[in-house]
Amino acid sequence: MQFVCFHLMPWPHLPADFEQRHESAWLDLPNTLYDPTRGHALYNDYLDQLVAAERLGFDVIGVNEHHQNAYGLMPSPNIMAASLIQRTSRIKILVLGNALPLYDHPQRVAEELAMLDVLSNGRLITGMVVGLGVEAFTYEINPTFIRERYREAHELIVRAWTEPGPFHFEGKHYDFRWVNVWPRPIQQPHPPIWIPGSGSMETIRFVAERRYPWIALPYSQFDVMKEHFEMLREYAATHCGYDVPPAQIGWPAMIYVGETDRQAREEFEPHFWYLAKKGLRLPREYMFPPGHTSVESQLRPSHIKRKFISLLSSWREAEEGTYAIVGSAETVRQKLREGIKAAGCGIIQGIFQVGSMPHDLTMRSMERFARDVMPALRAEFP
């Protein structure tokens, strides 16, 4: 079992009347709501939390990429990874960005990730993501070409890391006569690639064919995620001729460990609703521009059945759908144990700081998790 301490780095200071005044926390939310002075302190707190994860015994710390929003303040995850590399020595660093289709120069992504791999002496795990639908608006990328651009950029980057340069890459969207990445990555044949995905058939086929670890997206019912894992296993078995091992399946879970079940819920719940109702306030049309998710995937029952976290109306509903794992150490242990068995996963991508959760609360929950939950699960799921 690999334990990831993952961070979204949200903006926690949206006003109480935000929902009444704004339709979205993304794309068109005025950036005057961001305060750089508070932002400076916030970055330091968030980085301190990830650095602490090394001391607490996590295997991986992770950052991600989102643009023009109050949900996550990391338009460039590579910059955060560079900072974390300097402050840690052993832990692996997962960059669950770069949103490849957004960039007209994927060579830049290949270069920066190779730099991080060399700088960290091979501690980098790279993600490669399609980007959320709303980010097609952000960078004015025609969403009907996003999947094609993703595949081409992925191929270009992997080839840039593994084939001697210079060579000519000839694609439909990218055509570069001089692909010759300096530096090259230190890990051979290339840094591990983990792919997050919302369960579209396109992504499931993509990861199954390449045996990449696949991390689900955390904001719908556990059962929907489980169905997607089953689809991955079935596709790999029937089309690719192998059984997907647990190490290839990642469960992203918001986790909060309190002293007691009751205290945990009291401490956690306000920040959960901040995330659900403010940070993830995102109109459907922003989330699903045409072409970003294929028509086939949109018509699939699991897509229709999915209830996005922002649509929840009660804590009971959140608990029944296992949107978050919250409770005393014993409760969290038990819920994770059941979930790991049901999901068949070998990666727990824990999200500890949620929404507006302050630093001290986050740290206490992480410490309880590291002391009272993680060792028992490691023993049970080696």
Next chain:
Amino acid sequence: MAGSEEIIKVGGKAIQLFTGGTGAPLLYLHGAGVYWWMPAHDLVAARHRVLAPVHPGFGASEGYDEIEGMDDLVFHTLDVMDALGLERANVVGLSLGGWLAAELALRHPGRVNRLVLVDAAGTRVPGVEREDLFMAGPARARGLLFADPESAVARQIVPDTPPPERLEAALRGREAAARLLWNPAGSYRKLTSRLGRIKAPTLVIWGAQDRVLPPALGQAYQRGIPGARLETLDGCGHLPPFEQPERFARLVLDFLRT
């Protein structure tokens, strides 16, 4: 009277085609949202043979993967005209179809007799913002598209939820529309400077309350195309053929008769 519907083969692809009426041929090029026969088509078909092909990716028409931009749709439309035996035709285009009609007329002037552009996409005027239908849910889309968003026709064209049997086609149509209309700022800039090449007598019809493509964009067509006439319709939004079918049809029929 209702248009008859058939599937024709164009370059090996199945293309859906609506036809109706008799008379001089009129090629109707549809917009991004309505690609079926409407009462406005009947009114125009009273004196013309109306041919309304469905663009690739919309409705039952194949060939979406071959359409990467407007150039491809222009070539495809020439193929459709060949398949229909139309050496020349009067061409009426709405919105996306208006942009297509303008490109057809300036690139292939020999194929277009008379040209009618209706709230056509394609022009660009610095400082004139276009509202983005891809960002709008159904209620907001009705408000952007129609002068009267509560009218029956507004609810028929933009229902709150598409009927289940039309859901897949609606999703595919949205994708086909986005491929061509997702902020094509570059194409728009060039088209505006090329309009002087259009030789066909041209009528520009525009809804005065069009918020998707404000009337300033219609004025750009009128200014750019030699001799073009602009008719602005009060109490009408982005879709004159559907919001004011009689008025639209009368303008088209009068213009084609002169």
